[in-house]
Structures are given as structure tokens and as C-alpha cells.
Amino acid sequence: MVFSSITFIFYFLPITILLYYTVPKKARNGLLLLVSLIFYGFGEPIYITMMILSILIDYTNGLLIEKFRENKMLTRLFLILSIALNLGLLGFFKYGDFFLTNMNAVFGWEIPLLRVALPVGISFFTFQTMSYSIDVYRGNTKAQKNLITFGAYVSMFPQLIAGPIVIYKDVEKQLMNREITESTLREGIERFILGLGKKVLLANSIGLLWEEVRSLPVGDLSFVTAWLGVAAFIFQIYFDFSGYSDMAIGLGKIFGFDFLENFNYPLTSQSITEFWRRWHMSLGSWFREYVYIPLGGNRKGKVKTLRNIAIVWLLTGFWHGAAWNYLLWGAVFAVVLLFEKTFLLELLSKTNSAVRRFYTLTILGLSFAVFALEDLSHLFGYLKAMLFQNAFSDSLFPFYTSRYSLLFLLLAVASTPYPYRTYRRLKMKKGSHVIFAALEGVLFILCLAYIVDGAYNPFLYFRF
Known part of the structure; x- marks a missing residue:
């Protein structure tokens, strides 16, 4: 779904705004997460699973990094795990066939290509989730303990598909408390x-x-x-x-x-x-x-x-x-x-x-x-x-x-x-x-x- 489509302008956006301004403030992050997953899965529902997996990976790693902060070796391990899993997802979907094609050409191999569809916006949201784990590791921000709030940050549909890349520490306070005026x-x-x-x-x-x-x-x-x-x-x-x-x-x-x-x-x-x-x-x-x-x-x-x-x-x-x-x-x-x-x-x-x-x-x-x-x-x-x-x-x-x-x-x-x-x-x-x-x-x-x-x-x- 693109912003310049009839479906988005006349159906998705008005319904989302109506619901958002109707529900209690405490429920807004949950609603934002739900509608963002619907938005993301509109073209390829199978990739909602990948989005949820990405959210869970970095939510868990953020908590583990903060919990074991005094143990430098362990926190570094959790950070490396977060980066490796994010880059692994990105590499598999975006770069897998590129490397296979070039290896086949150079070495004369016949490895079958993956031929998987590229999840839209994957380069954007993987960078967001990696930056979160890095900032928690550096002590630049606290780990988000609420899974729904963290999920809303990662999947937020306004910038999900093509940015801007939103760093967690820049919107941390807004995720917790935001006022909307006329x-x-x-x-x-x-x-x-x-x-x-x-x-x-x-x-x-x-x-x-x-x-x-x-x-x-x-x-x-x-x-x-x-x-x-x-x-x-x-x-x-x-x-x-x-x-x-x-x-x-x-x-x-x-x-x-x-x-x-x-x-x-x-x-x-x-x-x-x-x-x-x-x-x-x-x-x-x-x-x-x-x-x-x-x-x-x-x-x-x-x-x-x-x-x-x-x-x-x-x-x-x-x-x-x-x-x-x-x-x-x-x-x-x-x-x-x-x-x-x-x-x-x-x-x-x-x-x-x-x-x-x-x-x-x-x-x-x-x-x-x-x-x-x-x-x-x-x-x-x-x-x-x-x-x-x-x-x-x-x-x-x-x-x-x-x-x-x-x-x-x-x-x-x-x-x-x-x-x-x-x-x-x-x-x-x-x-x-x-x-x-x-x-x-x-x-x-x-x-x-x-x-x-x-x-x-x-x-x-x-x-x-």
C-alpha cells in the first residue's frame, strides 16, 4: 500500500485516524502497532511474521543488554547477536541472490537462486532496530520494557516503508506521552x-x-x-x-x-x-x-x-x-x-x-x-x-x-x-x-x- 493510492487515502487513513482519536491514550500504541502490521502486510501478508520476529529479536536483546550491563562480555554478545540477526535477515532477503549469481558466474557453480521477494522497507526498519540495540548497549537510552510500545516504534507505518530512519532515542519520550493539538x-x-x-x-x-x-x-x-x-x-x-x-x-x-x-x-x-x-x-x-x-x-x-x-x-x-x-x-x-x-x-x-x-x-x-x-x-x-x-x-x-x-x-x-x-x-x-x-x-x-x-x-x- 502506498500513500498515493485511493485505498490508503480514502480507506486506511481515515479509519485509522478515527480509531486513533477515539481510543484511550493508553491504547494508542497498541492500535498503532496493529494498523501498522495491517499496512505492512497489505501486499504480502507472509512478511508480517518477519516484522514480528524483528521486533521480538531486538526487544529481547535490549532487555538482556540492560539486565546484564555489568557483564561486558555478555552484553557485547547480545549486541553482536542483535546485529547478526538483523544483518542476516537483510542479507538473506536483499543480497542472497546477488552473491549466489556472482559466485555462480565466477566459479562456474550452479547453486539455485533463492528467488524470494524483497520485503518492502527492510533496509529502513533493520537499521532502526540495530540502532536501538546499539544505543542501549552504549547507555544512550534505556531498554523499552513494554513490548507493545517497542513494536509500535519499529512498525510505525508513516515511516515504515521508506523512512525517514527514526532513531529510538529521538522519539522515546513521544512514544510514552504525546499531545496532539489542533x-x-x-x-x-x-x-x-x-x-x-x-x-x-x-x-x-x-x-x-x-x-x-x-x-x-x-x-x-x-x-x-x-x-x-x-x-x-x-x-x-x-x-x-x-x-x-x-x-x-x-x-x-x-x-x-x-x-x-x-x-x-x-x-x-x-x-x-x-x-x-x-x-x-x-x-x-x-x-x-x-x-x-x-x-x-x-x-x-x-x-x-x-x-x-x-x-x-x-x-x-x-x-x-x-x-x-x-x-x-x-x-x-x-x-x-x-x-x-x-x-x-x-x-x-x-x-x-x-x-x-x-x-x-x-x-x-x-x-x-x-x-x-x-x-x-x-x-x-x-x-x-x-x-x-x-x-x-x-x-x-x-x-x-x-x-x-x-x-x-x-x-x-x-x-x-x-x-x-x-x-x-x-x-x-x-x-x-x-x-x-x-x-x-x-x-x-x-x-x-x-x-x-x-x-x-x-x-x-x-x-x-
Whole structure:
């Protein structure tokens, strides 16, 4: 079930809100756990068992770590057990066939593939449960003794499928006691509608162009059309994923939670280092706190700092998918970030903002082409077109630009903070609430019209 579906908007969400605001406060976590499991099992009910197993593993390990805290060897054993079981689940479902396929190819083996369906959102909730066990082990948080409350944290449907990754210690107090006011409810509804608009009206619309361009024979692909296609993909994945995050944050507010932001206008960045401070911030924060810093961060000399950056980015690439292009994508960013760390940022600081933005967008274009195309032969052919190996232009480019130029302009403006700042400033004016409520209603109706009519309605980060 996706947020931009009729089933969710007209059935699941209204019924859930009605029940949530009707039951006693003490029963809300139990209700949230129940509806989240129903939400998760809507497509593949068999994986509800896996979700419950994941909850039980880390709930039990958290209690054991806290109970035997004075015994360092035993608590370390329980932590290792938690991490191993979580990574085991993730590895089996997400990476099993990748390793088997490559071992068969390298050694000439004929080991049958697992061919198991990937549980949606597994990369997100396994990271959440691992971070919980690690934080209990470190003493950064107390173990949650109520199984229902812990289950509600792990399975919470607003951020279950595609984040943001919510760290337990950030919502611990809200799990125990949360107040919902008219103001937070209104903010939640507004944020959900804005996110729905970003996903349905913007991401889906420009995604159609990317689907057309990627289906073209790479030998016939011109330089300008290849770059136009990648620009479309970058806008699509940004508005798709940030729109989902907005909807998740909005839903969180409706149910009394305050999730951290996941995007901060990353396409305005002037370096790749800055981009990754603004893009998918919950993932970057997770890797920084639970991988980069434990490896030594930047505290053990330049060589180990560069090593740690490389490790984190190879893992980041692999987290996104079990395919060579994702590892290559992580490696590309590792190399660029290493260059920026050692000398490139200093060079960029001596140039003007236009040069820095051009550099950043060029690197993003090349790297997101790697991200988008899993077939390596297709990818390398596409990259050749982006690097002047084919004709400069073709007959399709003027057709695409005439058809999508206004949408590109809208996307470019919408990817900056100015529209939202203007929106917030105008909302502060007296009597504006009625006008903006009407505009948000119109936006919601437009989204529904698109959902009803449009067959193209993917969520790109569901596969991760």
C-alpha cells in the first residue's frame, strides 16, 4: 500500500485516524502497532511474521543488554547477536541472490537462486532496530520494557516503508506521552498534502520523460538528450523521495510524533559534501553515528579518515541495492568526497557560486545515471552519450524541451527554499488561513484526479 493510492487515502487513513482519536491514550500504541502490521502486510501478508520476529529479536536483546550491563562480555554478545540477526535477515532477503549469481558466474557453480521477494522497507526498519540495540548497549537510552510500545516504534507505518530512519532515542519520550493539538493536526495535514503534490504532480510527471529517454537505444542517444533524461531522473527521485518524507512527517504529526527532517533543498548545494548533508539526512546521520564515528571518524589521522569515508560510501551504495551499479555509485561518491576532503573543497572556495553549482550538478548528473541504470552495458552506453561520444543533438531534444520546458522551470523553482518561505510568510498574514486552506483543498483534489487517471505512480525508494 502506498500513500498515493485511493485505498490508503480514502480507506486506511481515515479509519485509522478515527480509531486513533477515539481510543484511550493508553491504547494508542497498541492500535498503532496493529494498523501498522495491517499496512505492512497489505501486499504480502507472509512478511508480517518477519516484522514480528524483528521486533521480538531486538526487544529481547535490549532487555538482556540492560539486565546484564555489568557483564561486558555478555552484553557485547547480545549486541553482536542483535546485529547478526538483523544483518542476516537483510542479507538473506536483499543480497542472497546477488552473491549466489556472482559466485555462480565466477566459479562456474550452479547453486539455485533463492528467488524470494524483497520485503518492502527492510533496509529502513533493520537499521532502526540495530540502532536501538546499539544505543542501549552504549547507555544512550534505556531498554523499552513494554513490548507493545517497542513494536509500535519499529512498525510505525508513516515511516515504515521508506523512512525517514527514526532513531529510538529521538522519539522515546513521544512514544510514552504525546499531545496532539489542533495546530499540530493542521500542520500534519498540510505537510501530507504538500508531499502528495510533490510526489504525484511533480515527480510522476517528470518521471514520464525519464522513462522515455531511458528506453531509447543508447547508440542513438545524443549528448543533450542524455543529460535532459538524467536531469528528469534527478528531479523525479528528489520530488518522489522528499515528497514521501513530507507525507511521512505529516502523518507523524497527525499521530503526535515529530520526525526529523530528511531533506534540506539538496539541489541548491555547491559541493558534493554539502549535497550529502542535505540529501537523505537520516541515512547520512545513521552511517555517521553507527559506522563512521565507531571506525574512528576523523580523529585518527588523514589516511584512516579517508579509509573511513571510503568504507561508509561503499556501504551506502550497497545499502541502496544488491547490484553492481549501486556499489559503483557508492564508489563514485567515495572518490569525489575523498578529493573534496583533501584538496577540491579548497579549490572550489576560490570560485564563484555559479562554478560551484555547475560542478555539483555535473557530478550529480553522472552519478545518478549510475544509480538509475542497473544494466551495466546500458549504463556505460548512456555514460558515453553524456560524455560527447555520440552526436551533440538529435530530433527528439527539441520535441522534449517544447513539451517539458515549463515543467522543468517549475521543478527548478520548487527545488529551492523560496516557494516554501513565501508560503510560510504569506500564511502569517491575517485572514490568510481560509485562503490557504482552500488552495490546499484544490491541490488535494488535483492530486486525486491524477491518481484516478494516471497509471504511472511508482515510489522509487520502496525497492530499498
